[in-house]
Every structure is written in C-alpha cells, then in structure tokens.
Amino acid sequence: MTNHDEVAAVRPLTLAWASRHLDVGERIVRAEALHGGITAEMRRLTISTRDGGTRHLVLRSFVDPLYVGHAEEWLNREADALTLLAGTGVPAPGLVAVDPTATHCEYPSLLMTHLAGRTVLDDEGVEARVPLLARQLVAIHALRPFPKLSTSLEQGRPHWRPREYVALTTADTVVTPKGADAAVWAAAIDVIRRPAPPYEGRFLHRDFQPGNVLFDVPPPGSADARITGVVDWAATSWGPTDLDVAHCSTNLALLHGPAWGLRFAEAYEEAGGVLAAAASERLYWRVRDGLACSEEVQQVAQPWRKAGRTELTTRAVEERLDAYVTALMDALG
Template identity: 85%
Template structure:
C-alpha cells in the first residue's frame, strides 16, 4: 500500500477494520488525505479488485478530542441518513460500515462509497452553480422519510454572537434582537443542515463552465428535521462569505425559483437568515481556514469578517 502523503496513513486497527468490509480478494492499494473538512479526518482509499481494477471508498475518522465527544451521535445520524437516502435519487454516498464508538478502530469512524466530482469554491461559473445548488436543495427538502431525524439544533444564541471589529454596533444590536424572539412557526422538512458549496460535488467541463452538474452531496452528520429556511440560510451565509453579500441575498430567490417554499413573511425569513449569519460570527476563523487551504488564499479571517458584517447589514437593510 502506498500513501499519497504522510497524513494519509491509516492507523493499524482502522486499517484492519476497513479490510474486513472489503470484498473477497480486495485490498487497499493507496490512500490519500482529503482536505477541506473541519470536524474529521477524511481519506480516500483506493481498493484493488480481484479483476485487476480499482474502486474508491472514503473513510471519515473523528480524531480531535472535542469532536470525538460528539462523534457517536453524529455517526449514527449520518449512517441513518445515508441509509435513508439510498434509492431516493439524491446523490449521496452509500454506507459501507460504521464504528461510532471506536469499538474496532482507533477513533470513531465511518466508511462510505466515493462519489465522482469535486468541490468548486471559485467565483467563475457561480451564476450557473447557484441555481443548481438551489434545485438540489429543493429535492432534498421534498424527501419524506418514514422515520424523521431529530429536530434541528440552533447553533447560536443572542448572548454568544461575536460582533466583528469595526462593525456598526447599532446594526448588529438590531440583528441580535431579531433572534431574541421565539422562532417563527414552520412546516418541517428533511434538512441536510450543512448544505453549502464545500459539501457539494460538481463535474465542471474545463471548456464549458456553464455545463456544470452536481454529482454528489456529502457530510450528512447533521441531518435533521426543521424549516427549509434554515438550510437556505446556511447556504446563503456561505455564499455571502465566499463570493460576496449579493450572492447570499440571491440564494433564497434561486431556491424559490426552483420551486422551494420559504417563510411567508419577511420577518420570518429574516429570523432564519440572521440566525445563521450570526452563528457564523462565532467561528469565522474555523470556516475560513479550509477555504484558504482549498485555494482561496485571499479569504483571510479579517476578509471573511468584513464580508459577514456587510452581509448582516444587507439583510437588515433588505428585510429588517
């Protein structure tokens, strides 16, 4: 077995566990670290098959002590979501095996099939990708599972918001007041809960960016039940920080154009959009680092903070 880089090495117990879930005569011939994630180590494992060919699987392992504490619940939830999504038409990985409590591996781990495609975080072709993202999210929200996943968990409170340096204190105070109110009523939907460009795979023809298509949606560990607005708000925040506030404002429109239904009132829409944006204020450095590692070197923590401030201001101007 060869490693694409040193970080790709699979630990011995985990390697043995993976091997037990391969077909007879198969073996791991190559490993490669996948970058861009925040909570877990990701590796692509190339499997040599009996007929001399290869296939790929993906290994997710929770190693950081903070995330290990939450790994069991998250891995059970992701395994359940992947099982549910089988045969639905949503392009998600297939579950191969899961070890939520690290009974067999060094760390809590999940093994899944590999999907073709790549994440695309650059500005080029964005006008094509945004409607595709919206259409895919509408399809996810249309799922009606026999057993609902857990209710969504809010990621911030009025007391934990971090106001960026130099931000308009009055604007942010007004935004914080928005989420002090009770959540608006909503019709529940199946949520990805971390739907954003970093978790969507594309096939983009080099000579024709407008011919892009979505090949997969990954990272279902936070799958839950709640308002469609919440998934839309999360993707909107990410688009605003990656590409500018105007794209954050554009995504809810694209979602409705694709047939999605959002909160009926401006105040209801504002609540979810602001809640997600303010949640991001607590982890700007955490979300911006993988973007820089993926090639967006200009997205420094300070730059992302400034975009977040501009986005919150734009939301309050448009809907507040």
C-alpha cells in the same frame, strides 16, 4: 503497486476493520488525505479489485478530542441518513460500514462509497452553480422520512426521521466584527431574541453549502456543470427549509460576496422551494445563521484558504459577514 507509507498512515485497527468490509480478493493499496473538513479526518482509500482494476472508498474518522465526544451521535445520524438516501435520487455516498463507538477502530469511523466530482469554491462560474445548488436543496427537502420508531416499510426502506434541528447561537454569544455598525448588529441580535417562528418541518441537510457539494465542471465551451454528489450528512436534522437556505446563503455571501447570499433564496424559490411567507420570519432564520457564523469565522475561512482562496483571510470574511448582515437588515428588516 501498494504505497505502503500512505496505507500505513491509516491506523492499524482501522485499516483491518475497513479491510474486513471489502469484497473477497480486494485489498487497500493506497490512502490519500482529503482536505476541506473541519471536524473529522478524511481519507480516500484506493481498493485493488479482483479483476485488476481499482475503486475508491472514503474513510471518515473523528480523532480531534474536541469532536470525539460527539462522534457517536454524528456517525449514527450520518449512517441513518445515508441508508435513507439510498435509491432516492439524491446523489449521496453509500454506507459501507460504521463504528460509532470505536469498538473496532482506534477512533469512531465511518466507511462510505466515493463520489466523483470536486468541490468548486472559485468565483468564476458561480452564477451557473447557484441555480444548481438551489434545485438540489429543493430535492433534499422533498424527501419524506418518518419517525425512526416505525417498523413499517415503504418500497423496502425503513421509515426514519432525524432529530429536530439545534440552533446553538444565542443573542449573548454573537461576536460583533471589528468596525461593524454597532446599531445594525444590535438590531440583528434583537431579531434572534424573539421566539423562533412556527414552521412546517422538512428533512434538512443542515450543512448544505458549496464545501459539501461535488461538481463535474466541464471545460469552457462544453456542456454545463452538474452536481455529482452531496456529502457530510452528520448534521442531518428536521426543521424549517429556511434554515438550510439561510446556511447556504451565508456561505455564498462569505465566499462570493453578500449579493450571492441574497440571490440564493430567490434561486431556491425559482426552483420550486417554499420559504416562510412573512418577511420577518425569513429575516429571523437568515440573520440567525449569519450571526452563528460570527462565532466561528476563523474555522470557516481556514479550509477555504487551504483550498486556494488565500484572499479570504479571517478579517476579509468578517468584513463580508458584516456587509451581509447589513444587507439582510436593509432588505428584510
């Protein structure tokens, strides 16, 4: 049965656009809001198939005026990334259609396949998930795309390389948490005043963290958890592996405690990943990502609370960030 109220929540032009990309005889019968994202509105569409069954697609639309101006670039980058990832073994959604300039939809939108699994943000089981996250990130960094301007083909796929990474945080924009050790934070800020270390570029997800990874988590006592998908490829970039590792480390530190932030880099190397050789270079990337988070603690914490981690107030996350930055300076500084 069609849930008309839920389907009607999808804007008319967008609904018509999405419907045009279904197979013959299919129709959208349900639309369900997905929570956890910050920049885009996400909906899971239930599709009624010709044989009487159902399948799902995911609709991503940029509706917030704060982000609409970036939507064309982000959606084109995500569409390119999903095209590249098809057939690589990295569990990413499949691209169905994209309207980056809202030519057909009310807002810039992308339609993709739906992946099984769910995000897991609880402390329970983190010791088993961290190695899985590390192995998945190593696999992503092993991809070898080439310049987008190339027209040559390899195994039927176009060569493509994303843009160089962008680091928006500067020494002058860092927000030192209330009650933090001013001397420690001043030293950390001085770290990112230095020029970025040299690096060998790799394909980066650029927002690889537990909120963008789907797991199949079995009942206690059965087989181990496994990763079923990695989502949100809109920030795909080219840069140092340390940058992706640093970002996931920061998120783990804020979600589960500073020790897990430090542990992730170890797990990444144990999985075969290669990081900067010098401790000073590793410190640069990890501190840079931690300090970047200082500017958006409230944005980071809000989706986690909505997902059930109600204890992660803005203040609690600020305290964990302070403890993590201090731990980094003690360990690598």
